[in-house]
Amino acid sequence: MSQPAPGPRLQMTLAAAELFRERGYDGTGLREVVERAGAARGAIYHHFPGGKAELATTVVDAVGGRMADLVEQVCARSTPTEAVDSLMDYIEKVLVGDGSVGRSGCPVAAVALAAEDDDGALRAAAHAVFQRIRTAIADCLRRDGIGAGTAEEFATMAVASAEGVIILARAARDPAAVRTVRRSLQWTLQQLGPRGARS
Amino acid sequence: MSQPAPGPRLQMTLAAAELFRERGYDGTGLREVVERAGAARGAIYHHFPGGKAELATTVVDAVGGRMADLVEQVCARSTPTEAVDSLMDYIEKVLVGDGSVGRSGCPVAAVALAAEDDDGALRAAAHAVFQRIRTAIADCLRRDGIGAGTAEEFATMAVASAEGVIILARAARDPAAVRTVRRSLQWTLQQLGPRGARS
DNA sequence: GTGGCACTATGACACTCGTCCTAGCAAGCC
């Protein structure tokens, strides 16, 4: 429903996502969002009557949802090894995207860590995205013949280490940890692969 | 050197750490810090002439340093299995500490994700803590007969998944993911244990 | 042409922010 114009509303959403990546939810000002989006300040309450919180949930639903879409697509047509590689490629690309390593992070995590979230809507939106990604990865492993419990466990581990390594890499200003986590996940996959033999 | 009184300065540091856990660096106001510490607002620039940034680095050095101390102590006298259990126990305790699950997180990560950090001092302080914890865990594995590269890799994975699972658990308002990550790390340790056979 | 609507562009409000500054208080030294 709605989606009347793919114009300023989308651009504000993308600008907010970018800023959330760099500065987090509380570190991002609405004036900066509209400025980066090339929009008017009043426009924000026209497109997001709920204010900053609605903008943030929109960012999570749209940008986080798009991330989940990509993971689902990759997972649907690839092996777990390829899926992990693809996920880590994406993280590495985001981290070193603008040259200065480690300025950019995950907008979903940023919203999940927002200071004020009275009704828990921000956290819930972020949780939904994490859940989709986890499920997509777990399905990918199961299709590869790995037991449901082990698949779920690996998927949780993959998402957690992905979010965590972003923090480590940003603190270190060095994406080396991403490659380490990638190697570790691939090794685990290899152990699981031949025979998903676990209780 | 210095450390004239263990009074208000320490209490402000602890109050700031607590608030960084709950609301992050940018979501925390200095007025709230002094209020929770029971101190005067002017006192903050008396004890921390560098303002909020110096307070934050002090939090990371003191509270994060204390966390690293604990990990080092546990790692020095325990098996890797026990060390991982101890780390995960700590995280679970922090997460469910106040009853409402997932309000509290990691103050070191919070500072690492601060929006403005011109000279990179905040990031550097956080990085030092992460590095100490990683090294302690890796040493623990090496003492158990595991190769240096694999030990480093596991340690990075442990810290990354620990930080990441805090985000997942907060978003879900459910510490279940912590137990999943714990199980996964223990399983990996078990695979490594008998024979750290990896290239 | 004219009316209505979607949207832009700003101005303003009430806060809160980090930061600074000046009083006031208490203790210790001479």
Added chain:
DNA sequence: GGCTTGCTAGGACGAGTGTCATAGTGCCAC
């Protein structure tokens, strides 16, 4: 006594915050 020193208590400042209201603009149906 007087004096410096360490610290508290809180007022004040300028900037920035989210939010709202109102005037202005362009487009489209009739």
